[in-house]
Amino acid sequence: MKRGIISKIVLGLIFAYLFFPIVATLLFSVATRWSTTILPEGYTLSYYKLLFSSPEFGHALLRTINVSFATVILSILIIIPSMYLAIVYYPRLEKLFEILSILPFAMPGVILAIGLIQMYSRGPLQITNTPWILIGSYFVLILPFMYQATKNSFRTINVKALTEAAMMLGCGKLETFIKIIFPNVLRGVISAALISVSVLFGEFVLANLLVGDNYETIQIYLYKMQKVDGHLANALVASYFMVILLMSLILIWLAFRRETEVRGQKTEAR
Amino acid sequence: MSYVQVVNIDKSFQGRQVLKGIELEIEKGEFVTLLGPSGCGKTTLLRIVAGLERGDGGKVIVNGREIIEGQNKKEQNIGMVFQSYALFPNMTAFENIAFGLKIKKIPTQDIRKQVEEIMDILSISGKENNYPHQMSGGQQQRVALARALVVKPDLLLLDEPLSAVDAKVRESARILIRDVQKKMGITTIFVTHDQLEALVMSDRIVVINAGEVMQYGTPEEIYRRPANKFVAQFIGTYNFLPSSLVGIGDKETEICIRPEHILLVSKDQFPQIGNAEGIKLYGTLENFYILGNTARAEVLVQGRTIIVDHLNRFEGPKFALKEEVGLLIDKKVCTILGR
Amino acid sequence: MKNNPVTQLGQELRRGGILWVPFIPLIVFALAFEILPMGYIIYSSIHNSEGLNFQSYTQIFHSKYYVISLKNSLLVSVAVGIIGLFIGTAGALALRSVGEAWREKLLTLVNMTSNFSGVPLAFAYIVLLGVNGLVTVLMKEKMGLDLYGTGFNLFSWTGIVLVYIYFSVPLAFMLMYPAVYALRQDIQEAAQILGASRFHFWRKIGLPILLPSMLGSFTLLFANSLGAYATAYALTNSNNSLVSITIANLVTGDIFPEPSLASALAVIMAGFLVVSIIINEKLKKQGGGIGQ
Numbered sequence: 009m010k011r012g013i014i015s016k017i018v019l020g021l022i023f024a025y026l027f028f029p030i031v032a033t034l035l036f037s038v039a040t041r042w043s044t045t046i047l048p049e050g051y052t053l054s055y056y057k058l059l060f061s062s063p064e065f066g067h068a069l070l071r072t073i074n075v076s077f078a079t080v081i082l083s084i085l086i087i088i089p090s091m092y093l094a095i096v097y098y099p100r101l102e103k104l105f106e107i108l109s110i111l112p113f114a115m116p117g118v119i120l121a122i123g124l125i126q127m128y129s130r131g132p133l134q135i136t137n138t139p140w141i142l143i144g145s146y147f148v149l150i151l152p153f154m155y156q157a158t159k160n161s162f163r164t165i166n167v168k169a170l171t172e173a174a175m176m177l178g179c180g181k182l183e184t185f186i187k188i189i190f191p192n193v194l195r196g197v198i199s200a201a202l203i204s205v206s207v208l209f210g211e212f213v214l215a216n217l218l219v220g221d222n223y224e225t226i227q228i229y230l231y232k233m234q235k236v237d238g239h240l241a242n243a244l245v246a247s248y249f250m251v252i253l254l255m256s257l258i259l260i261w262l263a264f265r266r267e268t269e270v271r272g273q274k275t276e277a278r
Numbered sequence: 279m280s281y282v283q284v285v286n287i288d289k290s291f292q293g294r295q296v297l298k299g300i301e302l303e304i305e306k307g308e309f310v311t312l313l314g315p316s317g318c319g320k321t322t323l324l325r326i327v328a329g330l331e332r333g334d335g336g337k338v339i340v341n342g343r344e345i346i347e348g349q350n351k352k353e354q355n356i357g358m359v360f361q362s363y364a365l366f367p368n369m370t371a372f373e374n375i376a377f378g379l380k381i382k383k384i385p386t387q388d389i390r391k392q393v394e395e396i397m398d399i400l401s402i403s404g405k406e407n408n409y410p411h412q413m414s415g416g417q418q419q420r421v422a423l424a425r426a427l428v429v430k431p432d433l434l435l436l437d438e439p440l441s442a443v444d445a446k447v448r449e450s451a452r453i454l455i456r457d458v459q460k461k462m463g464i465t466t467i468f469v470t471h472d473q474l475e476a477l478v479m480s481d482r483i484v485v486i487n488a489g490e491v492m493q494y495g496t497p498e499e500i501y502r503r504p505a506n507k508f509v510a511q512f513i514g515t516y517n518f519l520p521s522s523l524v525g526i527g528d529k530e531t532e533i534c535i536r537p538e539h540i541l542l543v544s545k546d547q548f549p550q551i552g553n554a555e556g557i558k559l560y561g562t563l564e565n566f567y568i569l570g571n572t573a574r575a576e577v578l579v580q581g582r583t584i585i586v587d588h589l590n591r592f593e594g595p596k597f598a599l600k601e602e603v604g605l606l607i608d609k610k611v612c613t614i615l616g617r
Numbered sequence: 618m619k620n621n622p623v624t625q626l627g628q629e630l631r632r633g634g635i636l637w638v639p640f641i642p643l644i645v646f647a648l649a650f651e652i653l654p655m656g657y658i659i660y661s662s663i664h665n666s667e668g669l670n671f672q673s674y675t676q677i678f679h680s681k682y683y684v685i686s687l688k689n690s691l692l693v694s695v696a697v698g699i700i701g702l703f704i705g706t707a708g709a710l711a712l713r714s715v716g717e718a719w720r721e722k723l724l725t726l727v728n729m730t731s732n733f734s735g736v737p738l739a740f741a742y743i744v745l746l747g748v749n750g751l752v753t754v755l756m757k758e759k760m761g762l763d764l765y766g767t768g769f770n771l772f773s774w775t776g777i778v779l780v781y782i783y784f785s786v787p788l789a790f791m792l793m794y795p796a797v798y799a800l801r802q803d804i805q806e807a808a809q810i811l812g813a814s815r816f817h818f819w820r821k822i823g824l825p826i827l828l829p830s831m832l833g834s835f836t837l838l839f840a841n842s843l844g845a846y847a848t849a850y851a852l853t854n855s856n857n858s859l860v861s862i863t864i865a866n867l868v869t870g871d872i873f874p875e876p877s878l879a880s881a882l883a884v885i886m887a888g889f890l891v892v893s894i895i896i897n898e899k900l901k902k903q904g905g906g907i908g909q
Binding site for chain 3: 012014015016018019022023025026027028029030032033036042043044046086087089090093094097098100101108110111112113114115116117118119120121122123124125126127144145147148151181206210211212213216217220227230231234238241242245248249252253256260
Binding site for chain 2: 165166169170172173174175176177178179180183188191192
């Protein structure tokens with residue numbers, strides 16, 4: 009009994025520690041005045057109104073959405089088919105994905121940026137300060153997440169048997185991928201995409217070092233805003249956190265649905 | 279020419295030979311089972327017949343057409359049921375079954391008719407709109423079977439389809455598969471490691487061990503006259519006795535006798551029954567237990583344990599342990615195994 | 618000879634026909650934005666205006682400034698790793714006292730907070746603990762405690778460590794949870810029945826089981842802090858000597874850029890990261906490491 013209480017106190021403290029800054033940010037974003045009281049003195053949505061009506065914010069958000077979505081779609085188009093082919097036809101090439109997705113751990117954003125700046129600031133491919141270099145480097149950045157999430161969803165279906173079953177029924181290779189494989193990994197692909205988008209929405213290092221003011225993403229906008237207008241920046245941080253919350257909820261929902269299905273399958277099969 | 283011909287198939291995986299010169303002929307409408315312990319190469323052989331794997335040498339001909347790995351299987355017309363069923367999780371039962379017909383570009387109303395027909399035969403009508411995860415193992419298995427059968431294949435391949443369901447379902451599924459196969463007259467190759475399944479379902483059985491055909495024959499032949507010690511040991515229970523003990527064959531041979539072919543009698547009755555042709559042995563009853571509808575006795579004869587089975591009748595003979603008993607063996611039930 | 622992976626890959630490629638074509642864009646992107654940049658950094662670190670040499674490396678090790686920035690980064694990362702691991706492990710252990718349904722929900726909450734890092738996190742801390750932050754002011758008004766008077770400064774090392782710990786805790790929590798979960802109740806009960814005390818259990822069984830995972834988690838926390846840039850940058854306006862900030866300043870900074878020096882520093886930093894990855898991979902092979 010004693011142990012249970014100590015555990016719950018420890019948990020309570022850790023959660024308070026983790027959520028204090030978040031709750032404070034959310035409260036501060038709707039506070040009229042808040043300095044010497046425990047709770048804000050009044051509430052308002054004016055900072056949000058101001059933020060969402062600011063054209064700079066709109067543009068920065070649009071840039072971030074453009075770059076993240078472009079990268080994620082590109083990544084899906086490239087990674088899903090090749091991973092499928094690796095599993096069914098080239099099991100030895102699966103190693104390639106593993107190597108490619110462990111390398112970014114040795115090369116965090118700062119290091120990668122050093123290489124990219126030197127390579128692409130001159131010579132035939134001058135793409136620093138353009139969104140193109142962001143798409144390229146973001147592709148590498150999200151590779152581990154894409155690989156992990158899609159690998160898991162490939163694992164839950166028996167890719168090889170499904171392919172062979174389709175083949176035995178006379179289905180061509182491309183048709184098999186489009187009609188059988190892709191619909192069955194779609195949920196995993198969506199999870200991978202959501203995780204990737206939330207990573208990219210929070211990405212600052214590469215954006216700051218590779219393009220900076222030339223392609224102001226939402227994080228760079230936030231960094232600048234923070235020095236100009238604290239309340240506005242705070243509304244932005246709060247919105248950002250709510251977006252992350254929303255994505256997490258969708259992810260939980262996706263995982264939960266899959267789990268109940270798998271569980272249902274197991275108990276029924278018994 | 280046989281309907282299915284397997285000619286001299288070899289196959290190695292990473293330097294390990296898994297199939298050695300397999301030869302097989304199957305007639306139209308036959309139900310043939312590939313039976314063997316796990317890892318004997320039976321599934322690999324099935325996959326080569328399906329054209330999913332390429333043999334290192336030899337060829338497979340089905341209905342006059344050579345099967346080639348990697349070729350589009352539209353022409354091949356071979357149906358297959360996988361061990362895991364491999365039902366498409368994103369499709370309903372109906373869509374799963376209709377898939378092969380759609381690929382063949384059969385008109386929609388014909389598809390509906392044919393799918394409903396096969397679902398009726400396999401008693402899964404009403405499950406049309408269920409997704410695989412909403413069905414029981416037995417139902418999934420029937421959908422997989424329906425999906426393979428609905429295209430009226432020249433040859434049906436079944437890769438241990440009964441291994442994933444529980445004992446009750448398995449028993450009824452054996453009979454169902456057998457009945458449907460006979461009704462539709464579809465030539466079938468069935469892979470299993472379960473001897474009982476093989477005996478119950480097959481017209482002929484191919485016993486495979488370590489990549490080689492051990493025996494090819496009817497269930498009757500396989501059970502009564504095993505061609506070698508492997509088959510004898512693999513199927514059912516056998517007593518292996520030296521020829522000297524029973525007095526037939528020469529010194530080098532071994533005699534095998536089914537436990538149910540031996541008659542257990544009390545010592546006092548022994549002299550009066552049996553004819554002169556019978557072999558009579560004396561021994562002591564070491565152990566006695568009930569298996570269900572049969573009962574098993576272990577009798578020690580000249581230092582060897584002989585197993586004797588008999589029907590577990592309500593008023594069967596009663597023996598005490600360590601009692602001296604007699605064993606009566608007809609000479610014609612003895613199979614002589616060469617070395 | 619037939620078991621050679623290269624010949625086997627060759628066989629696979631021959632059998633697959635033209636199915637390798639979809640791999641081309643993957644390989645092109647990986648080369649252009651991952652492999653070649655890595656190679657280029659190494660090349661550039663041993664190449665300056667005077668040709669191929671190790672001048673950049675010698676310059677780094679002779680310069681107090683660079684050595685200190687390396688030392689700072691390593692110290693911060695080790696400290697943050699240890700503290701984060703401690704709190705995270707305590708949390709994971711404490712989570713065992715909660716029912717299963719709640720456990721999943723709490724874990725997803727923890728996972729959510731792990732997204733809270735970089736510029737937004739730094740900003741949240743500034744709002745709370747900056748010179749005019751909510752907590753700073755409240756403490757002064759209500760408790761008469763002048764936080765900044767005690768030597769605390771969010772925009773210095775204490776601040777960096779504090780904020781780094783914040784983003785390390787959820788990570789450590791998530792990393793340690795599977796290992797702690799594997800330490801099932803029945804193991805503890807088995808030990809109890811054999812007469813082990815709680816202390817004995819933890820010393821002889823619990824800790825030895827958790828230790829490899831703790832080490833694995835530590836390497837990941839360490840690597841994560843070492844590579845971090847955004848949080849420190851946003852907090853201190855790049856006025857600190859963490860190695861990641863120093864590297865970035867060398868290529869973009871106000872002084873004229875020194876790419877070779879930046880590359881050499883990056884290689885040294887990557888060296889530490891590679892070592893920690895290798896340690897974790899080794900542990901993983903023994904069943905204790907963390908990750909995929």
